[in-house]
Amino acid sequence: MEQIAAWRRERLGDGRLLNANRLLLAGFRDWLNGTADPTVRGDLMAIFEALQRNYGYRDYLLIDASGQVRLQSGAPSAVALEAEAQAALAEVRRSREPRLTELHTDTAYPYPHLSLVVPLFQGEVPAGALILVMDARQTLYPLLQTWPVPSATAEALLVRRDGDDVLFLNEVRHQPGSALQLRLPLTRTDLPPVQAMLGITGVVAGRDYRGEAVLAAVLPVPDSPWFLSAKMDRRELYAGVWREAILAGSGLLALLALAGALLALA
Structure with a gap:
């Protein structure tokens, strides 16, 4: 969870640095106003391309x-502004x-992506904005693909509420192409992500999107x-190394170790 939270903070930090750079903002405003020196366009493009190379913006x-x-x-x-970007533009003009x-797909970017929207002001008047687009497959999703112990069924799921459903933001392990497509009703209170949305966090038992019994850490x-929901099938809990621990009489320790592994990922 901390990795995901830190990633979001870093991206917003990028935006604040850009917003605080007065020389850069002056170049943006001059370009938008049509008063820029002919070399400004090249300078701005060089800055943007450096952001692409060094910070992973698409x-x-x-x-x-x-x-x-x-x-x-x-x-x-x-070129055409998407609905998500338009909504974010309206918000940043208010908040500065x-x-x-949000993570989404559209016609311009038919894969999971999100954008950093940075407001530009001329005094108190909105002058425009800078939008930096990120391909979630290359920037965010890799943070969800590491697991602290070997496992055949463990996975980390990023979700959010969408109306009366829980929407899965990344691709789940057992359903290719499910990112931003798989959704399940909030009435499925056996789902660990739904439990988290109801205020039940930490290590919980339930069933996953396949109906399999799982142990999960949700935060x-x-x-x-x-x-974030990090989960493992309960049947795997009673197989292999976990089964050996239980047969050896240290089942509680094994459960605690698994809970620690789940929480470490979440």
């Missing part, structure tokens, strides 16, 4: 006060703070609508 878009894309990388399909959009990701 694309960048410089937006003017009317919401039009004035400078961008990537394919022309990336960078914001991360909210701070300062986000996300929850």
Whole structure:
């Protein structure tokens, strides 16, 4: 959980650094106002490309006060502003703070992604925004793919509430192509992520999206609508090394060790 929370903080920190760089902001505003020196475009593109290389941003878009894309990388399909970005733009103009959009897909980026939206102001007047797009498959999801002990069934699931459902944000181990597609009703109170949304956190027992009995650690990701669930099938608990521990009379220790492993990942 801390890794995911730290990743979000770092991205918002990138936005605050950009927002606090007065020379950079002046270049943005001059470009948007049409008063920039001819070399400014090249300078801005060099800065953006450095962000892409060093911080893993997929694309960048410089937006003017009317919401039009004035400078961008990537394919022309990336020019049209998506609904998520439009909503984030409205929010950052009110808050004057960078914001991360939700994970989503759209026609321009038909894979899971999210964007960092950084507001640009000229005094008290909104001048535009910088949008930095991140491919979740390359930036966020790798943080969910490590496991502290060998396991055939363990996995980490990132979820959020979406209406009356729990929406799975990353691809689950046993259903390829499930990221942002798999959703289950909140009435499934046997699901560990649903239990977390009901305020039951820590190590819990329940059933997963396949209906398999699992032991899971579930925690909210701070300062986000996300929850992290790290789970393992209970049948695996009674097999292999876990079964040996139970037969040796140290079943409680084995359970505690597994709970610690789950919490370590979550």
